[in-house]
Amino acid sequence: MEGGAWVWGDEVQAEERCGAYVVAGLILAALAAAAGLCLVTLVSRVAVGVRATRRMRRVLAPMPGPAALPILGNIPELLTSQDKFWTKITTLMSRYAPTFCFWLGPTPFVVITDPRDYEHVMGSARFNDKSSWYPLARAALGTGLITLNGEPWRRHRKAIAPSLHQHVLVQNVEVFRRKACELSHMLSRAARSAETVDILEFCNLVSMDSVCETLLSADLSHHGAALGRFVDLTTDAARSVTTRICKPWLLWDSLYALTRAGRTAARTMQETDAFIDGVIAKRKDGDRKDAAKVTKRSFLEHALASENLANLMTAEEWREEAKAMVVAGQGTVAHCLSFALLLLAMHPDSQDRLRRELEDVFGEDPDRSVTEHELPHLQYTERVILETLRLFPLVPVFGRDCPEDVQLPSGHAVPRGAHLFMFPFHTQRDPAWFPEPLRFDPDRFLPERVRGRPPLSFSAFSAGPRSCIGQRYAMMYLKTVLATVMRRFAVHRAPGDVRGVADLPIEIGVILSLDGGFQVRVSELGDPPSSAQAATRHIH
Numbered sequence: 001m002e003g004g005a006w007v008w009g010d011e012v013q014a015e016e017r018c019g020a021y022v023v024a025g026l027i028l029a030a031l032a033a034a035a036g037l038c039l040v041t042l043v044s045r046v047a048v049g050v051r052a053t054r055r056m057r058r059v060l061a062p063m064p065g066p067a068a069l070p071i072l073g074n075i076p077e078l079l080t081s082q083d084k085f086w087t088k089i090t091t092l093m094s095r096y097a098p099t100f101c102f103w104l105g106p107t108p109f110v111v112i113t114d115p116r117d118y119e120h121v122m123g124s125a126r127f128n129d130k131s132s133w134y135p136l137a138r139a140a141l142g143t144g145l146i147t148l149n150g151e152p153w154r155r156h157r158k159a160i161a162p163s164l165h166q167h168v169l170v171q172n173v174e175v176f177r178r179k180a181c182e183l184s185h186m187l188s189r190a191a192r193s194a195e196t197v198d199i200l201e202f203c204n205l206v207s208m209d210s211v212c213e214t215l216l217s218a219d220l221s222h223h224g225a226a227l228g229r230f231v232d233l234t235t236d237a238a239r240s241v242t243t244r245i246c247k248p249w250l251l252w253d254s255l256y257a258l259t260r261a262g263r264t265a266a267r268t269m270q271e272t273d274a275f276i277d278g279v280i281a282k283r284k285d286g287d288r289k290d291a292a293k294v295t296k297r298s299f300l301e302h303a304l305a306s307e308n309l310a311n312l313m314t315a316e317e318w319r320e321e322a323k324a325m326v327v328a329g330q331g332t333v334a335h336c337l338s339f340a341l342l343l344l345a346m347h348p349d350s351q352d353r354l355r356r357e358l359e360d361v362f363g364e365d366p367d368r369s370v371t372e373h374e375l376p377h378l379q380y381t382e383r384v385i386l387e388t389l390r391l392f393p394l395v396p397v398f399g400r401d402c403p404e405d406v407q408l409p410s411g412h413a414v415p416r417g418a419h420l421f422m423f424p425f426h427t428q429r430d431p432a433w434f435p436e437p438l439r440f441d442p443d444r445f446l447p448e449r450v451r452g453r454p455p456l457s458f459s460a461f462s463a464g465p466r467s468c469i470g471q472r473y474a475m476m477y478l479k480t481v482l483a484t485v486m487r488r489f490a491v492h493r494a495p496g497d498v499r500g501v502a503d504l505p506i507e508i509g510v511i512l513s514l515d516g517g518f519q520v521r522v523s524e525l526g527d528p529p530s531s532a533q534a535a536t537r538h539i540h
């Protein structure tokens with residue numbers, strides 16, 4: 001019995017061992033098969049990638065551009081610090097424009113500057129998808145219209161566009177006028193102190209206040225610290241985008257998240273979300289004190305009031321869009337206003353002419369309120385804004401994916417898979433379309449002179465299906481604010497500042513800005529100018 005039990009036990013053990021071997025063998029075989037499959041997939045992917053890259057190289061061979069290394073492309077020569085980034089771009093432009101190509105690893109970037117090529121690309125729904133580099137900008141702009149593609153973009157644009165129609169927007173003019181009066185208070189203090197001020201700081205606060213009220217129905221005019229913090233957050237987020245472009249290894253999300261910059265960016269994002277949530281909640285809770293002052297329906301209220309529009313997006317999507325709209329709207333109008341005031345300070349003749357137009361339209365009373373009825377008559381004011389955006393297009397470059405092989409009107413072939421980058425900053429300073437391009441001359445936008453140029457020689461708001469959805473909003477805001485403040489104040493260069501347009505040191509983040517800020521002096525009209533202000537009048 002014992003011997004039999006032993007034999008039986010032995011057999012069982014042997015069988016178990018055998019079973020374990022079979023299972024282990026099967027697992028090993030499965031692992032080997034999986035590894036083999038991965039290898040085959042990897043090899044075939046690499047092969048497809050290599051074939052595609054070879055093909056793109058063949059098609060792009062005739063195009064000018066810096067010589068690219070086999071695997072890295074032009075990465076080594078493009079590596080630079082953040083403060084030299086713009087110089088690097090302009091050096092490339094001056095060497096290779098109008099059309100050229102550079103390579104980041106196996107990916108070609110084709111830079112175009114010919115307005116006829118712009119029409120071909122921006123005018124066509126086939127090129128609707130933003131370059132796959134745009135998600136980088138999500139750190140600054142959230143997941144909104146600017147960075148979305150495909151079906152979500154179409155659905156969001158359909159939901160949002162009606163709330164930015166002219167008949168809705170005119171309700172904002174009264175808000176813009178009130179905010180312009182707040183800017184006047186700030187300018188009045190600056191005039192009394194006779195100090196040089198960075199006008200962007202004022203414009204940032206007032207524009208943030210304006211967009212929060214008109215887009216979200218939140219009156220934050222008495223919450224200066226919160227407004228200031230939000231401006232700082234959006235500025236930091238925008239900076240983080242260029243940091244990553246200048247250090248390409250940080251483009252890898254998981255690696256970036258581990259760095260101090262990545263952790264700061266994540267905290268910034270959380271704080272921005274909390275700010276927007278707070279603003280929306282404040283409105284929902286019906287904060288009586290603030291709500292009482294809000295007489296018109298905001299963009300968000302207008303959209304959510306219509307069931308058809310509201311249902312096009314989820315609550316989360318509306319929140320993201322609200323954030324993206326506030327960020328896109330605030331930074332752009334604040335910078336445009338600051339550039340315009342600086343350029344007017346540098347060009348006293350244009351400033352006088354603008355003021356004469358304001359007197360013609362509003363009469364001599366500097367306190368007469370701006371309403372939507374005067375805005376269409378502010379033609380010179382409008383030309384000043386457009387000429388400001390010609391010299392300083394706030395989005396100096398924008399990109400699209402190239403979904404198919406294309407022959408551009410300028411004669412260049414671009415293969416499927418390339419990234420197409422348009423560069424209005426260059427086009428809008430091209431003497432072919434704008435003789436003496438660095439001269440500030442608002443009359444370039446007189447209708448008869450516009451007719452003589454290709455339509456997209458000016459494209460500061462982009463064009464076609466993906467053009468700026470906030471263009472009308474921006475123009476109304478800028479005209480209302482300029483018409484309010486320029487009837488009471490004059491702006492002057494900082495003492496000793498003799499820089500021309502070409503000398504202004506550009507700083508590039510998500511939008512174009514100036515290194516060192518927008519330094520001007522302000523005086524109240526009717527006050528005798530200080531000696532420094534009188535001196536600046538004679539520079540030109």
Ligand code: HEM
Binds near residue numbers: 389469471
């Ligand atoms: C002077 C002021 C402004 C300028 C120069 C400007 C310029 C632009 C440009 C060039 C684009 C296209 C960007 C690209 O293709 O990558 C754009 C898109 C956009 N802008 Fe503006 N913008 C201004 C003001 C505003 C305002 C006030 C708002 C919101 C109220 C706004 C919201 C948007 C949105 C949501 C998009 C994305 C549209 C889409 O892709 O469907 N912008 N803007």
